[in-house]
Amino acid sequence: MRIILAPMRRHSLMPALVLLQVALACAILCNVFFLAWQRLEPMLAPSGVDADNLILVDNLAAQGRTYTAAESVAGEDALRAVPGVRAASSGFGLPMVSIASLMVNLQGATHAAVGVNAFFGKNLVQTLGLEMVAGRDFLPSEYRPWGLGASNGPDSDWDTGVTQPVIITQALADKLFGATPAVGQWLHDPDPNDKSDHGYQVVGVVKHLLRNELGLATDGRADYTVLLARNIGNTAMLSYAVRVDPAMRDIALQGVKNAIKRQFGGATAGGARARVQTYVQKRNDAFKNARAALWLLLGMVLAIVIVTLVGIMGLTGFWVQRRTRQIGIRRALGARRAHILRDFLVENLLIVGTGIIIGMVLAYAGNILLMHYYELPHLPWTYLPVGAAVMLAIGQAGVLAPAMRAAAVPPVVATRSV
Amino acid sequence: MFGYYLDMAVRSLRRNKVLTGLMVLAIAMGIGASMTTLTVLHVLSGDPLPGRSASLYYPQIDPRDMADYEPNVEPPDQVSWIDGMYLLHAKRATRQALMTGGMVPLQPAQSSIYPFHAMALYTSADFFPMFDVPFQYGNAWGSIEDDSKARVVVISAKLNDKLFGGQNSVGKTLRLQETAFRIIGVLGAWHPQPHFYQIYMGSYADDEDIFLPLSTSRDVRMDHAGNTDCWGNGGGDNNTLEHASCVWLQFWVQLDTPQQAAAYQDFLVHYSQEQHAAGRFLRPPNVRLRNVMQWLDYQQVVPSDTRLQVWLALGFLVVCLVNTVGLMLSKFMRRAGELGVRRALGASQRALFGQLLMESGVVGVVGGTLGLLLALFGLWLVRQQPTDYARLAHMDSSMLLTTFGLAVCASLLAGLLPAWRACRITPALQLKAN
Known part of the structure; x- marks a missing residue:
């Protein structure tokens, strides 16, 4: 030495x-x-969705008015009629659609409060191709309407007055409830002054679902996403998730584009044009x-x-x-x-x-x-x-x-x- | 003597090409990385209107209700229609303009061009003289057109090129949202960066193509884009924005002296007190009066990524400098024998020190040149990035000079310690060892 x-x-x-x-x-x-x-x-985080067969439609903003719940459903029907389409959901806060997203604060039995991205829409588990690991999907009777930016008109109220069922991810279940099984557990907003909060009850758990605020998907928070049982009501903005047959992907993409053009025309606000893209494309753009x-x-x-x-x-x-x-x-x-x-x-x-x-x-x-x-x-x-x-x-x-x-x-x- | 030192330095550097090459490379990489990031920061944090920006102010008042009230919070970033109109008509500043942005459907007369949406700014007459906007053809509208909600429009040079092939289009008609507008002016080259007066359509966004009176835009019910903040039972419906408790307009004033600025601040406080007393404002008076650079700073217009990259690059430059210090030290100490002989033959310590520093200087100049090339390459890479400011990343003359200055200073600094060590050689010891 x-x-x-x-x-x-x-x-x-x-x-x-x-x-x-x-x-x-x-x-x-x-x-x-x-x-x-x-x-x-x-x-690197797993998306949880059927990425290869998913098409997303967004940027549909009504000009000087709001879309009604009926228009939202009519869009779904039009998309379902396209050859090669297996499922279509009108939704809000869809994967890789970051134009508008909704954050909800949740607190569970472990008293850890987390901010999560909420996804809304009918039958999203099926349309996105999520893998359920516990519990069940929402029942048709559990859906309540909600819409964005229609300043609390009919069919767009956030406050349902009752407890809402919620589907969470495995990562959230571990964080919020630790070792106890999550299904059947209660969640609520940590803010005691929030009068619109009537609690949430976990009905199901999915394996993965990547949140759409990608900037927050760090430190193990990538899967901090919940699904709420809402169908899109009176809303200023529409977006759709469409799952297609793998064998008919290209035909279906063109079909979806045509269907959207037929259904909504060129009349969207602010000169914005409806965007129809595959999940893979959107993911590619989002990570640019x-x-x-x-x-x-x-x-x-x-x-x-x-x-x-x-x-x-x-x-x-x-x-x-x-x-x-x-x-x-x-x-x-x-x-x-x-x-x-x-x-x-x-x-x-x-x-x-x-x-x-x-x-x-x-x-x-x-x-x-x-x-x-x-x-x-x-x-x-x-x-x-x-x-x-x-x-x-x-x-x-x-x-x-x-x-x-x-x-x-x-x-x-x-x-x-x- | 300078020429002689230079000659010696070049000879000495050429003797050991590998070591010289490594030193030049180290300086070049450090300078290249630092100058790339510094140039981007310099471009993004530049003054949009040099010479004028100090006398342009952005008043803020607080008209909100008491919900979520906390003392010392910043007032909203925009003003409501009622307050904006009052401040505009009060004319307490040299000039004042109220504005907001939007996308307007444009139906060209030519069938060869499809209808499209153009980016527009709805503003009032003082906008043009206040921001010193140059005109190629025609001129701006005045307060008469503002008051009469005239269907007049000023277009950008870019739009004029697109629709009229760059010809004088003043007097021609432009159809916007199913309404005929008369073109009264065409702007010259005017691209303030950052896009300070309206940051809600993108801080480094493209400039507007259409300028028309705010009053007209409301009369024709043009859609307003950007940010709308409401409180209480205010709704963001475009048709009722005049009466809603929402802020959605930007208001700029020109105040030429500090006394005038102080007086304007008092005016804002008085206005807030009056409105408070009348029961319209529920919060205590809370006003701000920032000039252009303060406003951009407060809005954090420069992306934080850019600052982060500057810090990383400067850290890297320091690593490169330490590296160069080591390489120079080993280079100078290797020549201890030669230096000893020269000392013995009568060269003063001072002369040797000067000669060695000259060597560092030459390394700095060569490294700076190479670093400049690297920085140009780096800026080219930045321009390929998918950000809205990417196309602005160009080197200007002041940054070019800074590059060389930084390179030479850095290499001289790196040469100081090694040169000092090498000069302290005792000639006798070196000669004996040989």
Whole structure:
């Protein structure tokens, strides 16, 4: 050990520079990994829906009036009549339709309050192709009308006056009720002043259903979605989910487009045109920004890795060169090549290890700084070992070539006066 | 002497091409990343109307009821029709304009162009002189047209090109929402970024193609788009917006002196007190008067992603600099023998220091050039991104100069410590060791 520490004490500038570089790189890497994961998590989350056979229709906004419940149902019927269509639901807050979404606060037996995205619409379990793991689907008699933006006219009231049945996801069941079975349990709004809240009773649990506020689908909240037994009533905005026969996908897509045009024409508000897209297409568009950001972060990681690698190689190479004579002497006195190699690797390990410890502190400081400007949670400690492992690997990779060169120094160098 | 130092620096750098290349690359990558993100931030946080923006203010008042009342909350971001009209007609500022946006169905006279929806701004006459909007043909409407709800319209140069091939279209008729409008003016090039006066249609959105009097837009019942905030039993129905307890209009004033601004603030407080006393406003007076830059700052128009990227890139630049310090140190120390000889032959420490710094400077200039290329490439990448501000990401001359300044400063800073260490070599020791 002394043989490793002594040169570092004598010439402290070189190791200090390596250490500083490792600390900074480690701090940045930890934060970049964290930011990248924030964007990656919603992308990796299972959607829960029959993605390949789902078509979504949105952006149907009435011009200067609202759509009635009858119009909403007529649209459903028209879509169901299209060849290749298996099911169609008029809904609100459909998957990947983020133009408008509704958040509900729920509190269960564990007293943990969670904000969830609510999806509304008739027979959504069937139309979206969700997998039920417990309980049942809504009964036809349980549906109540609700519509968006019609300022509480007929058929659009949020307050039903009675307890509403609700279907939740497995992730929510675990969060809200822990180990107890969720079906039959009660949920309510945590705000005691909310007079429109008459509680919810869980009737069923689905395996997965990705929420449509993708920005919030991080930290295990991807499946924070509930289905409410509402059919779309008097509403300013309509959207439809359509499930098609896999064998007739293309024909059905064209058929749906034509049916929507026939049914609703071009007369929608604000110049908006109805959008008919497959789920896959919508998902692709929804993640466009996140993908661009991920590429940027990946580029950043690569650049940092390259720069740090080059830096360590350059500095250690120079340090080896300066100590050529000492290495020769040690070799002449009986040290093996393996000893020299090992000493350089261990030396690097020590320097990089110290750098990583400082880097972790810096990573936290950086995280706090970023939280100032950006809506970010605290950096979970699990990112620190990841950053540390990457830095150790970079350090060892960087020192390998110079250390091999050092090990190759012949003992005879000791006798020469370099 | 400068030429001589430069010559020596270049010779020395060419002697060890790999090490020099690595230093240049490190500086270039750091500068490239930083300048890309800084340029985007610079573009997005720019002043939309340089020279004028300090005297343009956005008054806010608080007409809401007591539901969810908390002291010290910000007043709403917009004004209601009643308050907006009162403030507009009070004429307490040099100029004032009330506005909102919308999409208007446009039926072109030519059968070759399909009817489409155009982005429109409904505003009052002072809009044009207040924001110093340039005209290519014709001119703006006045208060007479405002009062008479005249069917007149001002169109953008882009729309004029599209519909009239860039010819003078003043006096021609444009059909908007089944109504005939007379074109009275065509705008010149006017693209303030950010789109400060109406941020509800997108902060860096395309500019409007249609400008027409607010009074006319209400008379023809044109749809209003953007943000509508209601309270109490106010509904967002387009037909009754004049009487609803909703805020949906933006109001801008021009106040030329700080005294005028202070007086206007007092006026807003008095108005709020009067309305409070009359029972229309239920909350205590709560007013704000922000100028353009303060308003953009308050609305956080610059995307937070952009700031985040600047921080990351600057962190990366620091890593690159530490790296360069190490590489330069090893480069300078390798030449200890040569430096020792030169010291022994009479070169002063100061001269050696200057020469070594010259080397860092050359690395900085070369690294800066390469970094500039990287930044241009980076900006090209940003422009490929699917964001509404992407197309704005271009380098301007001030950022070009900043790039070189930053590169040279950074490399000189990185060279300071290594050069200082290398100069302290005792000539005798080095000569003996050789």
